[in-house]
Amino acid sequence: xxxxxxxxxxxxxxxxxxxxxxxxxxxxxxxxxxxxxxxxxxxxxxxxxxxxxxxxxxxxxxxxxxxxxxxxxxxxxxxxxxxxxxxxxxxxxxxxxxxxxxxxxxxxxxxxxxxxxxxxxxxxxxxxxxxxxxxxxxxxxxxxxxxxxxxxxxxxxxxxxxxxxxxxxxxxxxxxxxxxxxxxxxxxxxxxxxxxxxxxxxxxxxxxxxxxxxxxxxxxxxxxxxxxxxxxxxxxxxxxxxxxxxxxxxxxxxxxxxxxxxxxxxxxxxxxxxxxxxxxxxxxxxxxxxxxxxxxxxxxxxxxxxxxxxxxxxxxxxxxxxxxxxxxxxxxxxxxxxxxxxxxxxxxxxxxxxxxxxxxxxxxxxxxxxxxxxxxxxxxxxxxxxxxxxxxxxxxxxxxxxxxxxxxxxxxxxxxxxxxxxxxxxxxxxxxxxxxxxxxxxxxxxxxxxxxxxxxxxxxx
Amino acid sequence: xxxxxxxxxxxxxxxxxxxxxxxxxxxxxxxxxxxxxxxxxxxxxxxxxxxxxxxxxxxxxxxxxxxxxxxxxxxxxxxxxxxxxxxxxxxxxxxxxxxxxxxxxxxxxxxxxxxxxxxxxxxxxxxxxxxxxxxxxxxxxxxxxxxxxxxxxxxxxxxxxxxxxxxxxxxxxxxxxxxxxxxxxxxxxxxxxxxxxxxxxxxxxxxxxxxxxxxxxxxxxxxxxxxxxxxxx
Numbered sequence: 201x202x203x204x205x206x207x208x209x210x211x212x213x214x215x216x217x218x219x220x221x222x223x224x225x226x227x228x229x230x231x232x233x234x235x236x237x238x239x240x241x242x243x244x245x246x247x248x249x250x251x252x253x254x255x256x257x258x259x260x261x262x263x264x265x266x267x268x269x270x271x272x273x274x275x276x277x278x279x280x281x282x283x284x285x286x287x288x289x290x291x292x293x294x295x296x297x298x299x300x301x302x303x304x305x306x307x308x309x310x311x312x313x314x315x316x317x318x319x320x321x322x323x324x325x326x327x328x329x330x331x332x333x334x335x336x337x338x339x340x341x342x343x344x345x346x347x348x349x350x351x352x353x354x355x356x357x358x359x360x361x362x363x364x365x366x367x368x369x370x371x372x373x374x375x376x377x378x379x380x381x382x383x384x385x386x387x388x389x390x391x392x393x394x395x396x397x398x399x400x401x402x403x404x405x406x407x408x409x410x411x412x413x414x415x416x417x418x419x420x421x422x423x424x425x426x427x428x429x430x431x432x433x434x435x436x437x438x439x440x441x442x443x444x445x446x447x448x449x450x451x452x453x454x455x456x457x458x459x460x461x462x463x464x465x466x467x468x469x470x471x472x473x474x475x476x477x478x479x480x481x482x483x484x485x486x487x488x489x490x491x492x493x494x495x496x497x498x499x500x501x502x503x504x505x506x507x508x509x510x511x512x513x514x515x516x517x518x519x520x521x522x523x524x525x526x527x528x529x530x531x532x533x534x535x536x537x538x539x540x541x542x543x544x545x546x547x548x549x550x551x552x553x554x555x556x557x558x559x560x561x562x563x564x565x566x567x568x569x570x571x572x573x574x575x576x577x578x579x580x581x582x583x584x585x586x587x588x589x590x591x592x593x594x595x596x597x598x599x600x601x602x603x604x605x606x607x608x609x610x611x612x613x614x615x616x617x618x619x620x621x622x623x624x625x626x627x628x629x630x631x632x633x634x635x636x637x638x639x640x641x642x643x644x645x646x647x648x649x650x651x652x653x654x655x656x657x658x659x660x661x
Numbered sequence: 662x663x664x665x666x667x668x669x670x671x672x673x674x675x676x677x678x679x680x681x682x683x684x685x686x687x688x689x690x691x692x693x694x695x696x697x698x699x700x701x702x703x704x705x706x707x708x709x710x711x712x713x714x715x716x717x718x719x720x721x722x723x724x725x726x727x728x729x730x731x732x733x734x735x736x737x738x739x740x741x742x743x744x745x746x747x748x749x750x751x752x753x754x755x756x757x758x759x760x761x762x763x764x765x766x767x768x769x770x771x772x773x774x775x776x777x778x779x780x781x782x783x784x785x786x787x788x789x790x791x792x793x794x795x796x797x798x799x800x801x802x803x804x805x806x807x808x809x810x811x812x813x814x815x816x817x818x819x820x821x822x823x824x825x826x827x828x829x830x831x832x833x834x835x836x837x838x839x840x841x842x843x844x845x846x847x848x849x850x851x852x853x854x855x856x857x858x859x860x861x862x863x864x865x866x867x868x869x870x871x872x873x874x875x876x877x878x879x880x881x882x883x884x885x886x887x888x889x890x891x892x893x894x
Contacts, residue, residue, distance in 0.1 A: 538737040541787035542763075545739070548781055549767055557768040562761055563751040573751035578765045592753035594724040595745075640840030641720030658750060661724030 213253045214432065217243045226258065254432060262430060263287070266319075269427045271419050273313050273454035277306065282329065282416035284363050288336065290329045290416065303341075316450035329416055330408040334359040349409045353383030360385070364404035374401070424519040425455045425466075434473050434510035438502050441470075441511060442495070445502075448516040449494050461521035462487025468498065471513040478507065483555060485543035485579050487522040493544065500551035546578050567620040568628055569596065569657060590616055591634055593644040593658030600655035603645065609635040612642065634660070690816070693729025694863045701834070702853045706730060709814040710833035711807050715823045715850070719747065721840035722865045726847075727792070727818060732758040734789040741782040742766045743793040744775040776802050783809040783817060794820045800829070807831040826850055 213231035217223045223243040235250035243255065263286055271289055274281055277300065280292035293306060300306040307323055314321045324335025327348065334355055335341060343351055357379055360366045379385055386405060393401055407414040427448050435441065445468065456463055464487045470478040482497050549558045559575045566572050573596065591613060614633030621627045629649040637643050644658035689705025691698055698704050706712060716723040734740050740759070742749060745766065755761055767782075769775035772795055779793045783806065791810075798821075810817045819832070826837060835851040844864040849857035 538787060541785050542737060542739050545741075545782060545785035545787050546765060548785075549765070549778055553767065553769065553774060553778065557770075558765055559768075560761060560765050561749055561751040561754070563755050569750075573748070575766075581762070592756065593720075593750055594753045595719055595747040596750040598748060636842070637718075637720065637840075639718050639721075640842055641718050642722075643720055659720030659747070660753075661719060661722070 213237075213250070214256065215246065215253050216256050216258050217246075218258050223257075225255075228253075259430070260286075262428065265428055268422070269451045269455075270314070270317065270319065272421050272425065272458065273317060273451055274310070275421045275458035276313075276454055277310060279418075281419050283419050284333060288333055288363070289419075290332060292329075313450075313454055316447075317454075318447045318450075328408055328410045329414055330363055330404065331410075333363045334408060337362060352405075352408055353381060353386065355382050356380065357382065357385065360401060360404055364407075365400040366404055367400070370401060421455070421458060424517070425452055425521075426515065426517045426519075427451050429514045429516075431512060431514065434512045436507045436510045438499075441502060441514070442499055444514050445498050445516070446491075446495060448514060449491060449498070452494070452516060452518055453489055453491055455518075456489045456521055459521050460523065462489045462524035463494075463518050463521055464488065465520065466516060466518035468501075469515040469517065470507065470511045471515065472507075472509040473512045474509060476509070478505070478511075480505070483550060484547045487524045489524065493547075497547055497551045500548055504552050504554075550578070567618055568626065569618065569632075571626075591644075591660075593642075594661030595659040597657055600646070600657045603654050603656045605654060608638055609643070609645070612636055615647075618646075632657075690730060690733075692726075694726075696861050697847065697863055700849060700852075700857055700861060706816055707833045709816060710810050711803065711817045711819050711831065713819050713821055713825070713830055713832040713835040714838055715821050715826050715835065716838040717823050718840065721838060722845040722863075723820065723838055724749075725865050726838070726845060726863070727790075728757045728759070730790060731764075734760055734763055737787075738763065738789040739782075739787050740764045740789050741778075741791050743779045743782065743791065744769040744795065745792070746794050772797050776806070779806060779817065780809050783813055783815050786813040786815065788813075788815050791815060791817045792820070793817060796822060800831075804831050807833075 213229060213235060215225050215228040215232045215237050218226045225237060225239050225241045225243060225246050227239055228237045232250065232253045235253060237246045237250050237253055241249075246253070247255065267283060267285060267287070267289065271281060271283055274289055274291055278291050278293050278296045280295075282290045282292075284290055291310075297303060297306060300309055303325060307325070310323065311321050322336050322339050323341075324332050324337070324339070325341045326332040326335050331349075331352060334352070337359055338355055340351070357371070357374060360374070360382070361368065361371050374385060377388075379388075382405070385401065390402060393399070403412070406412045429444050429448055431440070431444055452463065452466065464485070465481055465483045467479060467481050472478065480501060482494075482501055484493070484497055488494055546558060555577065558578050560578050560580065562574050562576050562580070564572055564574045569592075572592075612634040614635075615631040616633075617629075617631050619629045630646040631649070632644060632646045635643050635645050642660035643656055644660065645654055645656050647654050687703055687708060689698075689701055689703030689707055691705040692701070701707075714723060714726070731740055740763065742764065749766060751761060754764070767775075767778045769778055775793060775795050776798060779791060779795070782788050782791045798819075806817060806819075823837060826835070830851075832851065833853060835849070837848040837850055839846040839848070841862050844862050846860060846862050848860040
C-alpha cells in the first residue's frame with residue numbers, strides 16, 4: 201500500500217487489490233475504509249461501493265525494490281541487517297545503541313529517516329530477531345532484562361505464521377483447538393505437537409525465545425543506488441514531481457550516509473505514460489550529501505525542462521559515490537566558504553542553463569588563431585596556459601568577416617605571418633595586421649593568401 | 662578665506678564640501694588608471710553596485726579598462742562573464758594575467774536568462790566582479806540587480822549600448838566609452854558626488870607591439886607557394 205502513496209503529500213483514498221483470477225482488495229487506507237472498502241472484498245464490489253477510491257494492482261517487484269531502498273536507508277544505523285520479505289527489515293542494533301543515544305533516540309531517528317522516505321514505521325525491539333519481528337507486528341517492545349521471554353506469551357496466535365515455517369494448516373489446527381495466545385501454545389504437550397507435524401511451532405517458539413540460535417543472512421547494501429517511485433496520478437507539474445523526487449533523494453542521502461560518501465552526479469529518469477523516458481543527469485561541482493543542495497539542483501533542472509507528456513514513474517540512479525571525509529567546523533568562520541559559494545553558483549548555473557552554457561576558455565598551443573582558444577568544462581583544472589607574446593585581440597569572431605579592401609584603415613602593427621596546419625587539412629596562410637578603424641577601434645585583420653581578400657578576425661577590447 | 666581655512670582645520674570626514682568628491686568610508690578598488698582614480702568617488706571602482714559602461718563599438722578598449730581589476734582576482738573568487746556578444750579570446754586574456762580557470766563564461770539564450778544568471782552570480786557572494794552584456798533591461802530588473810550587487814558587496818560591470826544613456830538607471834557609476842586615437846575616451850555621466858566636468862582620455866597600452874614598427878606601406882607581396890605540400894581546396 202505505502203509503495204503507492206509515498207510519492208505524494210495528499211493522496212486520494214487508495215486501495216490495493218491482488219492479481220488473482222477474481223481480484224480482491226487486500227489493503228485499504230483509512231479513508232478508503234471509511235468509504236466502505238475493506239480487505240477481502242471483491243474488486244468489482246468495492247468499485248461499486250466507492251467509485252472515488254483509487255484502486256491499484258499489487259506490484260510485488262516494486263515492493264521488493266522499496267524494501268531494498270529501505271534497507272539501504274537503514275544501513276546507517278547498523279551494518280548488520282537482514283531482510284524479512286515482504287515488508288520487514290531486522291536490524292541488529294546492540295552495538296549501535298550507545299552511538300545513537302539509547303533505544304528511544306534510535307527508534308526516533310529511524311522513524312525520522314522513514315518519514316523522509318514517505319513510509320510509516322511500526323517497530324519492535326527484542327533480543328532475538330524473530331521476537332522483534334513479532335513485537336513489531338503487535339507494536340510492542342520487550343522489557344529489558346532477564347525474563348523478557350514472558351512478554352511473548354501475550355502475543356496472539358497469528359504471529360506464529362509470520363517469519364517461520366509454520367504452515368497455514370497448522371495454524372488453523374491450533375486455532376480450532378481454541379488457542380488464542382502464545383502462552384497457551386507453549387503449555388501444550390510438546391510430544392503431541394511434534395506428532396501432529398507441528399514441529400515447526402516448537403522450533404519457532406524456541407527461536408523467538410532465544411533457546412536455539414537463529415542465524416540470519418546479513419543484507420549486503422548495493423554498490424549502486426537505483427530507486428523507483430510510482431506516482432499515484434500522472435502529472436507534468438513541477439511541484440508534485442519535486443515532492444516525489446524529495447522522497448528519492450532522502451533514500452539517496454541515507455544510502456550515501458551509510459557509505460560516508462557524497463555524490464557528484466546522478467541520473468533522474470522520468471517515465472511517461474506511454475513508457476517513453478525523459479532522462480537527465482544532474483552534475484554538481486563537488487560530492488554532495490546535503491538534501492537542500494541536491495534538491496536545489498534538481499529544482500533548477502526540472503524547472504528548465506518542458507515535459508513532452510505527464511510523468512507516471514520516477515527513477516533515480518546513482519552509481520559513483522565519492523568518499524567524503526567528515527569536516528569539523530572551524531571556530532573562526534569557515535575558510536572553505538568562499539570556495540563552496542563558488543561551486544554552488546556554478547552548479548546552479550549549469551543546472552538551469554545546461555553544462556554547455558557555462559564553460560571557461562583556455563588557450564591551446566596552436567598557431568592558428570581559431571584553434572588557440574578552447575572552451576572547456578567550467579571545472580576543468582588549469583593546465584599549461586602559456587601563451588604567445590604577439591598581439592592578440594580580446595574578442596575573436598567565430599568566423600572571419602570579409603571587409604573588402606583595406607582602405608580607410610590605418611596600419612598600427614604587422615604583418616605577422618601565420619602559416620600552419622598543412623598536416624591536418626585545416627591549412628591556412630595569412631598575414632595578420634593590427635589596424636585602426638575610422639571610429640578609432642583597433643581591429644585584428646588578415647589578408648588571406650588563398651584568395652587575396654581582407655578579413656576582420658577580432659577586436660582589441 | 663577665513664571660513665575656508667577654518668574648514669580646513671577640521672578633522673577630515675567631518676564636513677563635506679559640495680565641490681569635492683566624497684572620499685569617505687569605503688575606498689574604491691584602484692582602476693589602474695591614475696586619471697580615472699582621481700575622478701571616481703573613493704579613488705577607484707566602487708566595491709558594490711552597478712557600474713554601467715556604455716560603449717559605442719567593440720575594440721575601443723572596453724575590456725582593457727577592466728584588465729587591472731580582473732588580474733587581481735583572488736584565489737577562490739570568480740569573475741563571471743554573462744552573455745558576452747563575442748567569444749573572449751583566451752591567449753589575449755591569459756597574457757594579461759587573468760586567471761582563466763576562475764573566469765566562467767555564461768551563454769544565455771535571451772535577456773531573461775542573462776539577467777537571471779547575473780543575479781545568481783551577484784547573490785552567490787563568490788565573485789570578485791561580474792561582467793554582463795545585456796542590451797535590453799528595464800528599470801525594475803536594473804534595480805533588482807543593483808540590490809543584489811549591494812547585498813553581496815560585488816561590483817557588476819554592465820555593458821550597454823550608448824543609447825541607454827537616455828534611460829535613467831540606479832547604477833552608482835555610469836561611464837560613456839568611445840574610441841580615441843590617444844586611448845580610451847571616458848565621459849563620466851553619473852557618479853556619487855558632484856557631476857564631472859570634462860571627459861578624460863585614458864592612455865591604453867593596447868599591447869599591440871611597438872608603434873615604431875607600425876607600417877605605412879602597402880600590404881606585402883603575395884606569397885609564392887613553394888609547392889612543398891599539396892593544398893586542399
